Amino acid sequence: MINKVQLEKQNRTRSLLFLFSASFLLLVIGFLCSVKWGQAQISWRVLYEALTYQGHDKNHLYIQTLRLPRTLTAGIVGIQLALAGLLTQLTTKNPLASPHVFGINAGAAIAVVFGLVVIKNVSLTGSVYLGFIGAALGALLVWTLAGTGSKQYVRLALAGITIHFLLSSLTEGLIILNQQTTDSMMFWLVGSVSQAAWKEISTILPFFIGGLLVFGLMLPSFRLLLLDDEVAAGLGQRVLVIRAISVLLVIVLAGSAVAICGPIGFICLIVPHIARALVGNQLHVLAPLTALLGGTLLVYADFFSRFIAFPYDSPVGIVTAAIGAPFFIYLARKKGGAR
Incomplete structure (x- = not known):
C-alpha cells in the first residue's frame, strides 16, 4: 500500500515536471518566433547577435528597441x-x-482614457495610477450593486457585466469626443502591445515584481478561498481580510496591465481554466502554471496578430477575443448544465 502511494506521488511529480517543462519550452519557442518574424526579415545569426548585443546596425536595433520589448511586455502582461x-x-x-x-x-480603461483626453499630458506612470483608481472604482461599484446574501455570486456576475458595458460605452464616447487621438486610442482600447517599448517595461516592472512577491507570500492564505467562508472562519482565519488583499492584488495586476496595453479580453478567464484542467485545484501548482500559460498565450496571440492584416499590425485583443469568446460560451453552457 505504501509503495503504491509512493509510486503515485512519483508519477504525479514526473507528470508535473513534464508539464512545466513543456509549457516553458512553448514559451521559449513563442519568444523566439516573436522576435524573429514580422515585417522585417531577420536571419538567425542577426537575431543571435541582437539578443546578445553584439551588433548595432539597423536590424539589430530593430530587434533590440521594437521586437524584444514588445515580446517581453506581452509575456509580463499575460502573466x-x-x-x-x-x-x-x-x-x-x-x-x-x-x-x-x-x-x-x-474601470481602469475609462480612467486612463479620461486622463489622456481631459487632463492631458499624463505620464505613463500617471496612467498606471489612474488605472488603479479606475479599477478600484469599477470593483467597488460592482460589489456595491451585488450586495450581500446567498445569491451574491450570481448578482456579482450580472452587475459586473452591466458595469463593464456601461463603462466601455462611456470610454468610447470619450474617445469619439477627442477626434485627434481617436485612431490610436481605439487601437489601444481593443488591446495591443505593438507600441510597447523599454519605457513601458520599466514602468510596469515594479508592479509586476511586487505583485508576484505578494502573491507568493499570500499563497497559503489564498488556499482558504477554496473553502466555504464558514469553514475558513471556523479555522480562525480572517476571510474578509484575505479577500480584501486578493481584490487589491487584482486591482494592481489588472490595472497596471490595462494602463500599458489596454483591456485585453479573455486572458483572465480562459487561462486559469486551462491550468485547472491540467493540474486540478492545488493552488501551489495551479498558480505558477497559470502564470506560465498566461505569458505563453499572450506572446503567441501577439505573434499571430501580426499576420491578420500583414504587413500592418492588428490589436492582440482580436486574437484573444476569437479564442476566448467561444471558450466563454462553452463554460457558460457547461456550468449551466451542471446546475
Whole structure:
C-alpha cells in the first residue's frame, strides 16, 4: 500500500515536471518566433547577435528597441492578467469571473482614457495610477450593486457585466469626443502591445515584481478561498481580510496591465481554466502554471496578430477575443448544465 502511494506521488511529480517543462519550452519557442518574424526579415545569426548585443546596425536595433520589448511586455502582461483572473475566480467563487467580465478592466480603461483626453499630458506612470483608481472604482461599484446574501455570486456576475458595458460605452464616447487621438486610442482600447517599448517595461516592472512577491507570500492564505467562508472562519482565519488583499492584488495586476496595453479580453478567464484542467485545484501548482500559460498565450496571440492584416499590425485583443469568446460560451453552457 505504501509503495503504491509512493509510486503515485512519483508519477504525479514526473507528470508535473513534464508539464512545466513543456509549457516553458512553448514559451521559449513563442519568444523566439516573436522576435524573429514580422515585417522585417531577420536571419538567425542577426537575431543571435541582437539578443546578445553584439551588433548595432539597423536590424539589430530593430530587434533590440521594437521586437524584444514588445515580446517581453506581452509575456509580463499575460502573466499579470492570468493571475488576476485566477484570484478573481477564487475570491468570488465564480468560474466565469474575471477582471474583464467584472468591470475592473473597463474601470481602469475609462480612467486612463479620461486622463489622456481631459487632463492631458499624463505620464505613463500617471496612467498606471489612474488605472488603479479606475479599477478600484469599477470593483467597488460592482460589489456595491451585488450586495450581500446567498445569491451574491450570481448578482456579482450580472452587475459586473452591466458595469463593464456601461463603462466601455462611456470610454468610447470619450474617445469619439477627442477626434485627434481617436485612431490610436481605439487601437489601444481593443488591446495591443505593438507600441510597447523599454519605457513601458520599466514602468510596469515594479508592479509586476511586487505583485508576484505578494502573491507568493499570500499563497497559503489564498488556499482558504477554496473553502466555504464558514469553514475558513471556523479555522480562525480572517476571510474578509484575505479577500480584501486578493481584490487589491487584482486591482494592481489588472490595472497596471490595462494602463500599458489596454483591456485585453479573455486572458483572465480562459487561462486559469486551462491550468485547472491540467493540474486540478492545488493552488501551489495551479498558480505558477497559470502564470506560465498566461505569458505563453499572450506572446503567441501577439505573434499571430501580426499576420491578420500583414504587413500592418492588428490589436492582440482580436486574437484573444476569437479564442476566448467561444471558450466563454462553452463554460457558460457547461456550468449551466451542471446546475
